[in-house]
Ligand SMILES: Nc1ncnc2c1ncn2[C@@H]1O[C@H](COP(=O)(O)OP(=O)(O)O)[C@@H](O)[C@H]1O
């Protein structure tokens with residue numbers, strides 16, 4: 001059997017706990033070969049746009065992402081080739097000049113709001129997870145995070161959430177739950193779900209004769 005990495009997709013709405021879940025899974029494999037790819041790193045480059053234009057962008061629509069590049073990078077990693085992963089700057093709403101060199105590993109965690117929306121990405125995943133957290137909790141988490149870490153003001157978070165994030169979530173993100181193999185309530189605090197996932201990933205690695 002040809003050796004091929006295991007791909008775990010972690011989807012869910014903004015603030016649902018995707019990153020926390022992905023980090024928890026990652027932590028359990030730190031001794032093994034594992035890497036993380038954030039779909040956010042593949043937001044389209046907007047360096048040619050003014051700041052005013054960038055602020056108007058709908059970042060919660062499938063077309064905001066360069067999924068062609070993401071797909072190309074995943075295919076390289078699946079062939080055990082390294083990639084130059086883009087870096088995204090949330091405060092400037094565009095790609096940074098620098099790239100991160102990512103070496104191939106046996107387990108790939110792909111995390112992002114719309115990773116289950118694109119069939120080409122879904123078809124590469126061995127396990128598809130959807131982190132399901134109530135909208136009121138998600139907006140509270142996002143408010144705190146975007147102000148502390150992503151350079152936004154209270155006003156801009158509220159305006160963006162009500163005019164774009166919420167409607168896009170209902171139109172594009174929530175419906176992708178149907179593609180998930182497992183729905184994880186409450187994200188990273190859900191120890192049972194994390195342990196089950198880690199066990200399942202180990203089983204797949206054994207089946208693929210990677211472990
Ligand atoms: N179960 C939890 N309880 C409390 N805070 C949490 C929990 N899960 C995540 N957070 C916090 O909420 C914020 C968003 O979580 P994160 O995992 O980044 O979500 P996502 O990647 O889905 O946007 C972070 O600041 C994180 O520390």
Ligand SMILES: O=c1ccn([C@@H]2O[C@H](COP(=O)(O)O)[C@@H](O)[C@H]2O)c(=O)[nH]1
Pocket residue numbers: 013014015018040043059060089090091092093094112113165
């Ligand atoms: O320039 C940007 C790019 C993205 N966003 C918002 O980020 C979230 C996705 O990140 P999570 O970590 O899953 O919350 C998405 O809802 C975008 O609205 C942004 O505000 N600015």
